[in-house]
Amino acid sequence: DIVMTQSPDSLAVSLGERATINCKSSQTVLHSSNNENYLAWYQQKPGQSPKLLIYWASTRESGVPDRFSGSGSGTDFTLTISTLQAEDVAVYYCQQYYSTPLTFGGGTKVEIK
Amino acid sequence: QVQLVQSGAEVKKPGSSVKVSCKASGGTFSNNVINWVRQAPGQGLEWMGGIIPLFDPPNYAQKFQGRLTITADKSTMTAYMELSSLRAEDTAVYYCARVPHFFYDKSGGLYYYYGMDVWGQGTTVTVSS
Numbered sequence: 001d002i003v004m005t006q007s008p009d010s011l012a013v014s015l016g017e018r019a020t021i022n023c024k025s026s027q028t029v030l031h032s033s034n035n036e037n038y039l040a041w042y043q044q045k046p047g048q049s050p051k052l053l054i055y056w057a058s059t060r061e062s063g064v065p066d067r068f069s070g071s072g073s074g075t076d077f078t079l080t081i082s083t084l085q086a087e088d089v090a091v092y093y094c095q096q097y098y099s100t101p102l103t104f105g106g107g108t109k110v111e112i113k
Numbered sequence: 114q115v116q117l118v119q120s121g122a123e124v125k126k127p128g129s130s131v132k133v134s135c136k137a138s139g140g141t142f143s144n145n146v147i148n149w150v151r152q153a154p155g156q157g158l159e160w161m162g163g164i165i166p167l168f169d170p171p172n173y174a175q176k177f178q179g180r181l182t183i184t185a186d187k188s189t190m191t192a193y194m195e196l197s198s199l200r201a202e203d204t205a206v207y208y209c210a211r212v213p214h215f216f217y218d219k220s221g222g223l224y225y226y227y228g229m230d231v232w233g234q235g236t237t238v239t240v241s242s
Contacts, residue, residue, distance in 0.1 A: 040228030042158075049208055049232035050150075050158065061230065093158055097212075097225035101174040102148070102160040 002026050002096050006105035012113040019081040021108045023094035028074045031098065038098035041070055041079045044107075045090045053092075054079065086112065115140035117147075117209050117233035124239045130197040133236045135209030142190040143167040146212040148229060149183060149194045151205040161207075164192060165217055172223050199240045209233040 003026040013019045029038045037057035042050040052061045054070035057077055067082045081088055089112060094105040120134040135147065148163035162173035166185035173181050182195040192209055210229035217223050 038225070042228070044158075049235055050210075050229070051232070052228045052230045055228040061228070095158070095228065097228065100160075100163075100172055100223065100225075101176075102163075102225070104158040104160070107157045 001101055002029065002099060002103050004094055004096055004103050004105040006092075006094060006108050008108060009106070010109040010111065012111045013081075013084045014113045015086065016083050017113075019084050019088070019110055021079040021092050021094075021110070023072075023077040023079070023105050025075045025077075025096055025098075029096045029098040030074045037073055037077070038096055039070075039072075039077050040095045040097060041068075042093045042095065043088075043090045044093065050093065081110070084110070084112070115142075115145075115211060115231050117211065117231055119207075119209060119233040119236045122237040122239070124241065125199050127200055127240055127242055129199050130195060131199060131238050132193055132195040133207050133209075133238070135192045135194070135233050137190040137192075137211075143185075143187050146215050146223070146225065147183075147185060147192040148210045148212060150208045150210055150229070152208070152235075153202070153205040156205075161194070163212070163223070165215070165223070166190075166192065168217055196238075199238075201240050204238065204240045206235040206237050208235050 005024045007022045039057040041054040044050040058070040069080050071078050091107045091109045118136050143166040146163045149161040164171040164183045171183040185192045211231040214226040
């Protein structure tokens with residue numbers, strides 16, 4: 001199974017500042033057949049279902065604000081919130097879909113400083 | 114736009130079974146992968162398995178083999194997750210979630226080409242004596 005490790009577990013960022021979340025996979029999720037990284041990011045607000053933000057490591061889902069961006073390749077990935085808004089308080093998860101079982105990172109809680 | 118609506122909360126005794134439904138509306142059903150993901154209280158997300166209603170058979174995480182049954186009824190656009198031999202550690206919110214792009218090959222298996230873009234509202238299952 002591919003193990004997904006996120007860091008930090010939590011972070012507090014001032015409104016308007018940048019938030020950076022890291023995700024590392026135990027093996028590559030870059031597929032040689034199409035040169036795509038099989039990596040997604042989700043946002044889960046308290047009491048809500050997760051919401052897909054990013055797929056293919058860097059492609060924003062329709063309707064997701066452009067302050068959210070994903071980067072990285074192979075085994076190391078980053079989700080960046082460029083200017084944190086109050087509504088971005090949530091737990092963020094990375095997930096690989098390179099192989100089953102699909103696996104998630106442990107989550108990173110983002111709060112306002 | 115597809116919506117997934119799940120059945121209501123359940124309270125079960127240890128050793129019993131629970132069956133949760135996930136009904137799709139507003140779009141296609143059979144040519145998606147319907148996945149089941151659970152979240153224990155205060156914990157992260159755990160994929161349990163998935164099914165392509167058009168094809169079968171389901172794909173299960175090894176951890177749940179023998180206890181988990183995922184089925185789908187194309188006529189009612191409803192997927193089901195049944196977990197047996199329940200124990201306290203199965204207390205969680207259970208979600209269904211759709212993946213719209215995939216490749217399925219009977220010999221090679223199931224390959225996902227997207228994240229989970231539509232989620233049900235979640236069903237709380239409490240296992241307690």
